[in-house]
Amino acid sequence: MIHETAAQRVARVFAIQREAFVARPQSSLAERKAKLRALRTQIRRYQDAIVVAMSADFGHRSAVDTKFLDLMGCVLHINHTLKHLGRWMKPSARPTELLFKGNKLWVEYQPKGVVGVISAWNFPVYIGIAGLASALAAGNRVMLKMSEFNPHTNAVLKRLLAEVFDEDEVALVGGELDDPGLFSALPFDHLVFTGSPGVGRLVMRAAAAHLTPVTLELGGKSPAVVLDDYNLVDAAQRIVHGKGTNCGQICIAPDYALVPRARLEPFVAALRERFQALYGAQAARNDDYTSIIDERQFQRLQGLLDDARAKGAQVTVCGDVLPGHRLPLHILTGVTAQMRVMQEEIFGPLLPVLAYDQLSEVVGHINRGERPLALYLFSTDTHAVEGMLRQTHSGGVTINDWGWHAFNHGAPFGGVGNSGMGNYHGEEGFRELSHARTVFQRRTWFPTQLFHPPYGRWPQNLALKLYLGSADPKVKP
Numbered sequence: 001m002i003h004e005t006a007a008q009r010v011a012r013v014f015a016i017q018r019e020a021f022v023a024r025p026q027s028s029l030a031e032r033k034a035k036l037r038a039l040r041t042q043i044r045r046y047q048d049a050i051v052v053a054m055s056a057d058f059g060h061r062s063a064v065d066t067k068f069l070d071l072m073g074c075v076l077h078i079n080h081t082l083k084h085l086g087r088w089m090k091p092s093a094r095p096t097e098l099l100f101k102g103n104k105l106w107v108e109y110q111p112k113g114v115v116g117v118i119s120a121w122n123f124p125v126y127i128g129i130a131g132l133a134s135a136l137a138a139g140n141r142v143m144l145k146m147s148e149f150n151p152h153t154n155a156v157l158k159r160l161l162a163e164v165f166d167e168d169e170v171a172l173v174g175g176e177l178d179d180p181g182l183f184s185a186l187p188f189d190h191l192v193f194t195g196s197p198g199v200g201r202l203v204m205r206a207a208a209a210h211l212t213p214v215t216l217e218l219g220g221k222s223p224a225v226v227l228d229d230y231n232l233v234d235a236a237q238r239i240v241h242g243k244g245t246n247c248g249q250i251c252i253a254p255d256y257a258l259v260p261r262a263r264l265e266p267f268v269a270a271l272r273e274r275f276q277a278l279y280g281a282q283a284a285r286n287d288d289y290t291s292i293i294d295e296r297q298f299q300r301l302q303g304l305l306d307d308a309r310a311k312g313a314q315v316t317v318c319g320d321v322l323p324g325h326r327l328p329l330h331i332l333t334g335v336t337a338q339m340r341v342m343q344e345e346i347f348g349p350l351l352p353v354l355a356y357d358q359l360s361e362v363v364g365h366i367n368r369g370e371r372p373l374a375l376y377l378f379s380t381d382t383h384a385v386e387g388m389l390r391q392t393h394s395g396g397v398t399i400n401d402w403g404w405h406a407f408n409h410g411a412p413f414g415g416v417g418n419s420g421m422g423n424y425h426g427e428e429g430f431r432e433l434s435h436a437r438t439v440f441q442r443r444t445w446f447p448t449q450l451f452h453p454p455y456g457r458w459p460q461n462l463a464l465k466l467y468l469g470s471a472d473p474k475v476k477p
Contacts (some may be wrong), residue, residue, distance in 0.1 A: 006176035010143075014186050017114045017141040020168040025111065033138050036085075038164040040078045043129065046160045047071050050125060053152035057121075059291040059325050065246055070125040073407065077130045077425065080207065080409040081137045085220050088137075088430045092171045096440075099463060100448075104441040109434040111139030113189030118203065120194040121147035121293060124345075125157065127433040131192045134285060138433040140190075141169050145183045148175025149293060180205055188212050190433055194251070195219075196345070197418050198368075215422030215432055218415055219251035219345050222372040224402065225362055225388065226259045226267065227379035235378040236270035237278075239351070242402035243329055243375075244279055247290040248349040249297075252374045252396075252403045255346050256335075258362050261355035268316055268331050268353060275318040275329045282320050292325040292348060299328060301348040307340045308332055313352075359384065363391045370418035371395075376402050395419050412446045 043050075047067060054070070055061040091108040101441070117134040118130035128144050135142045144161075145152045154174035161170050173183060184191060184203045187210040194204045195218045207214050211411060224242070226235045242254045259267045292298045309315060313335050319328030327349050333353040335342055342352060356362050366372070375394035375440045379385050385399060395415040396405040406413045412428035414420055422432050450459040 005130065006173075006178070007182055007277060010173055010177065010186070013143060013167055014114065016168045016189075017143065017171070021113050021141050022110070025113075028110070028131065029089055030090075032085060032137055032139060033082055035165075035169075036078050036082055036133060037101070039129070039136070040075055042160045042305045043074050043125075044070055046156060049154065049156050053156045054125070054150070056152040057150045060287075060291050061246075061290045062156045062288050064288060065290055066125075067361075069245070069407075070123055072434075073126045074129045074281050075132070076407070077409045078133050080426065081133060081430070084427065085137055085430070088427055091439075094438075100440075100446070103443050103446055106439050107436050108439060109138070109431070109451060110437050111182060112433060114143065115140040115433060116143050116145065116183065116186060116188040116191045118145045118184065118191070118193040118195070119147060121149040122251070124153050125152045126402065128157070128193045129435060131194075134429040135190075135192075135433050138430055140433060143183075143186075143188075145180070146175070147175045148180070151175060157414065186211065192422075192424075192433075193217070200420070211338050215424070215468075217251065217413075217419045217424065218373070218418065218420040219347070220370055220372045220415070220419040221255040221342075221345055222252060222374040222376065222394070223362075223366055224254040224257045224376040225378065226257065226263070227359070227377070227384055228260045229384075230378040230400075231273065231379050232259075232263060232267050236267060236274045238378075239376070240271055240278060243254050243351055244275065244289065247292055247327065247404075249290070249347055252345075252364060252406055254351070254374075254376055254402050255372070256342070256352040256354060258354045258356050258365070261357055263472075264333065264355045268333060271329070271331050271351065271353075272316055272318045273366070279319070279328070282322065285322070287316045289326055292327055295325070297309070297348070298325045298327065301346075302351060304341045304344070304346065304348075304350060305330060305332075308335060308352075311339050313339060314343070328427050359375060359388070363388065366392050370393070371416045373419035374379075374398065374403070374405070393417070394476065409441055 005322055033129045033410060051063045051066045054066050064186060091106045094107060096103050096105045117128060117131035117135060124146055128146060132144055134141050158172045161172055162207055172238060184206040191207050191212050191214045193200055197218045200216045200218045204214050224239050239254050239257055256338045279286050313332045319327060329349045329351060332341060332350060332352040341350060351388040371393045372414035374394040375392060376387055377399050393416055396413060398405045409425045411426055413425045414423040
């Protein structure tokens, strides 16, 4: 028996998926729904095995975080898709130009072919399965690349998928590739990547060699802005939950907070009190609190803290730091733009808090930086909120809470600028992974030959006069 390397397997699977798609490029609504239902059934069957596997990968991961966000998120995504897929798949009639009145014009949504989905280690099941579900809904075949940091989860997902999908339709690749770049270098028909902006650039560069379109979800520094009218304790509760969920290892976690200067100290006190109310003074002993995934990420966060302290930041630690990489919330005040914690996406339970005097300062601060994946506004002042929405850009927004815009699958989810491109979820996610093919059908009696040469005949002159009018004689060639 000839031994097959990981790189050879990836190339072989891609080839058989491409051949299978060419042989059968369309699938029916019933077939797509059956695949989505089978996937949903498997998620439900394997839920406890996934909880155990993910906790093993993280050192400890909250079972509720896994079931509520990773697994229930997948089910909600699939449920919404099943409900609306028939409508999404229908050809869309479009009006013709007046010149072609009487003919037919429509757009039909075709599968693209073989789609690559690259998941991230922080929410591997939700990110991977949501991308897979959207690709299957659009009629594609899928290769799913999981992170090398989730070996236990990858093994469970591989079993889960293999029970209901043949390799020529859905295949999982874990951490076995020595060079992960080999995956993104394949000539996919579309590539979906979730991860850091730095790696996203590498993925996009590899995809460019084949002109492969990409969807990138890249994170960034998402601000939480507390306006003067809002209840501090309530804002603190929700921001702390955003930082405590998955121990802050989530692309849409509040990265830093901005509060009115006079309310800075009460807000820090409220943050500390709310963290301990949710997780206790010894969060490291609380099963609801997730670990930092590994030593490398733990040391990276310690490095951010050390750099901030060395440059003058004050750090309020909201609990005991105990062995096991379960780092409690650290609140940083007195931060400056020169600190790494204000330059890099934190991706952990560190929360810089900045004071402001005027909302115009907040708008200027946000707009000077890269466009964030999420913006969180805490206010009941409709006029102030509308002003902030008009004057800033972000991938999405939640008002008076954090993150829940991404948990609603009837609306698109994605970044803008440095935080990503393209959309997941909902109808936009289906469209993203479909080719919108325009079809024009000429009625056999319609005289398009009137627009053929020789030019200068009256129908051509009339059309040009109608749509272009007369040139300005003052404009010289």
